Amino acid sequence: xxxxxxxxxTSIPINAEAKKVADAWDSPKDIIAGxxxxxxxxxxxxxxxxxxxxxxxxxxxxxxxxxAGTQTRLLHFGxxxxxxxxxxxxxxxxxxxxxxxxxxxxxxxxxxxxxxxLKAVTTGLMAGYLRKNGVPxxxxxxxxxxxxxxRQPTGEQWIVIxxxxxxxxxxxxxxxxxxxxxxEANASKWDPSACEAS
Amino acid sequence: xxxxxxTVLAMLVSAPVFAQGQVExxxxxxxxxxxxxxxxxxxxxxxxxxxxAPGPHIGDYSGLPINxxxxxxxxxxxxxxxxxxxxxxxxxxxxxxxxxxxxxxIEPEVDPISGAIVALHMTGTVDRAPHTVWMDGRAHxxxxxxxxxxxxxxxxxxxxxxxxxTTHLKAGLVWRNGVPHSDQATxxxxxxxxxxxxxxxxxxxxxxxxxxxxxxxxxxxxDPQTRVLPEPCEPQVEIPRAxxxxxxxxxGENPYLSEFAETFNLxxxxxxxGAATTYPEYGKKLRSTYKPPAKCTVYCCGGxxxxxxxxxxxACREGDAPPPTP
Numbered sequence: 001x002x003x004x005x006x007x008x009x010t011s012i013p014i015n016a017e018a019k020k021v022a023d024a025w026d027s028p029k030d031i032i033a034g035x036x037x038x039x040x041x042x043x044x045x046x047x048x049x050x051x052x053x054x055x056x057x058x059x060x061x062x063x064x065x066x067x068a069g070t071q072t073r074l075l076h077f078g079x080x081x082x083x084x085x086x087x088x089x090x091x092x093x094x095x096x097x098x099x100x101x102x103x104x105x106x107x108x109x110x111x112x113x114x115x116x117x118l119k120a121v122t123t124g125l126m127a128g129y130l131r132k133n134g135v136p137x138x139x140x141x142x143x144x145x146x147x148x149x150x151r152q153p154t155g156e157q158w159i160v161i162x163x164x165x166x167x168x169x170x171x172x173x174x175x176x177x178x179x180x181x182x183x184e185a186n187a188s189k190w191d192p193s194a195c196e197a198s
Numbered sequence: 199x200x201x202x203x204x205t206v207l208a209m210l211v212s213a214p215v216f217a218q219g220q221v222e223x224x225x226x227x228x229x230x231x232x233x234x235x236x237x238x239x240x241x242x243x244x245x246x247x248x249x250x251a252p253g254p255h256i257g258d259y260s261g262l263p264i265n266x267x268x269x270x271x272x273x274x275x276x277x278x279x280x281x282x283x284x285x286x287x288x289x290x291x292x293x294x295x296x297x298x299x300x301x302x303x304i305e306p307e308v309d310p311i312s313g314a315i316v317a318l319h320m321t322g323t324v325d326r327a328p329h330t331v332w333m334d335g336r337a338h339x340x341x342x343x344x345x346x347x348x349x350x351x352x353x354x355x356x357x358x359x360x361x362x363x364t365t366h367l368k369a370g371l372v373w374r375n376g377v378p379h380s381d382q383a384t385x386x387x388x389x390x391x392x393x394x395x396x397x398x399x400x401x402x403x404x405x406x407x408x409x410x411x412x413x414x415x416x417x418x419x420x421d422p423q424t425r426v427l428p429e430p431c432e433p434q435v436e437i438p439r440a441x442x443x444x445x446x447x448x449x450g451e452n453p454y455l456s457e458f459a460e461t462f463n464l465x466x467x468x469x470x471x472g473a474a475t476t477y478p479e480y481g482k483k484l485r486s487t488y489k490p491p492a493k494c495t496v497y498c499c500g501g502x503x504x505x506x507x508x509x510x511x512x513a514c515r516e517g518d519a520p521p522p523t524p
């Protein structure tokens with residue numbers, strides 16, 4: 001909910017180089033450099049206190065917006081190719097549905113009874129922060145996400161995202177976390193705000 | 199006598215028929231799933247390390263949608279209560295799978311004839327109750343049936359995800375700083391495997407202590423080398439006490455309730471929990487006045503591998519041995 005103190009790296013498998021970078025975190029410097037959004041790149045963004053708005057931009061592009069930092073992620077299905085150019089804050093995301101296949105010999109269930117999840121892989125990211133207090137990720141980062149839509153018997157719906165961050169520059173191993181979002185009845189609480197550096 | 203004999207005979211005849219029906223139901227359910235949840239799953243603690251490894255700070259109820267009753271209960275808690283010999287082997291309830299530091303082992307019980315998965319048996323390391331999710335379509339027992347730490351769980355497959363309902367839980371702790379759940383609590387559980395990762399989501403519904411359902415996830419990695427032993431609990435005297443002494447605080451007498459808020463410069467109301475404090479708009483309200491401490495002083499490197507945890511001195515050294523796998 002709030003930015004952790006400088007030097008709080010709890011739970012993130014960082015290496016010594018990442019510690020040096022995090023120890024040098026200086027949010028006023030980020031503001032002067034116009035880098036208030038460094039914690040709002042895809043690997044850090046989804047862990048911020050935010051709401052999501054999810055819609056189809058076109059037949060093959062799923063748009064995921066956050067009100068925290070007013071960011072937009074685009075998840076591309078099919079044969080999409082990343083555009084030329086340098087890294088971006090939200091990177092390039094390819095997505096696919098991972099549908100469960102029936103056992104060999106078993107009849108394929110009708111579409112409404114098929115289950116699966118969304119898998120999204122993001123590369124081409126600008127360097128940024130995994131945590132708002134300056135714990136870094138590099139441009140070599142790959143973010144892999146598995147999105148599961150869960151339904152309670154009471155009818156409540158949740159999205160749970162299992163997230164894997166790989167960064168050969170700053171992490172000693174993959175960083176694995178999971179997030180949850182509850183579906184709301186309407187968008188009345190959607191409240192876009194600008195990036196905050198601290 | 200005749201009635202008794204007939205009754206017993208009827209039971210002998212009907213029981214196998216009933217069991218056969220359950221196995222058929224399990225076989226039908228198994229046919230649609232192709233995900234194997236069996237194996238040893240390692241808890242990596244890449245989030246919530248403080249809450250799940252050393253344990254949360256006394257008085258830290260942040261992020262928990264609890265009500266005043268739960269707060270009042272937790273405020274009386276003294277952690278040394280747990281080392282009383284008669285309390286050492288009170289097992290954590292099934293909710294602890296996603297709230298504790300332990301690894302997890304899942305063993306399916308398979309019907310040898312049909313291949314149906316009849317049940318998923320889950321065990322963890324010491325202090326957590328064995329948890330069985332019945333997959334054979336059986337009904338939950340009467341509401342008057344005994345409660346246990348593991349509860350009574352039935353599950354169904356939704357594609358590759360197991361969705362389970364747990365009832366008949368004993369009252370227990372959600373966090374190791376005294377935050378409770380009641381014996382009226384139920385849990386909806388989701389077990390979703392992605393490659394060698396297993397994400398377990400538990401949604402706790404508790405009409406006694408919670409204002410809203412409480413959701414928590416934990417992601418485990420398949421790791422055949424991980425340590426998962428169903429260690430027996432053997433109580434022993436850890437702190438000598440006079441007979442009848444139960445460590446506790448009377449209402450209003452716990453001196454540590456504000457310690458967490460003071461350490462992190464947070465207003466006391468923010469760490470007292472409640473549904474309203476779990477939504478993003480509460481964060482915005484907090485950030486308008488919040489000034490973080492100049493530097494981290496507690497558990498700063500926990501779970502990173504940079505230093506030995508639990509030192510409380512923020513000396514995140516390089517080259518120390520990584521913390522032991524819980």
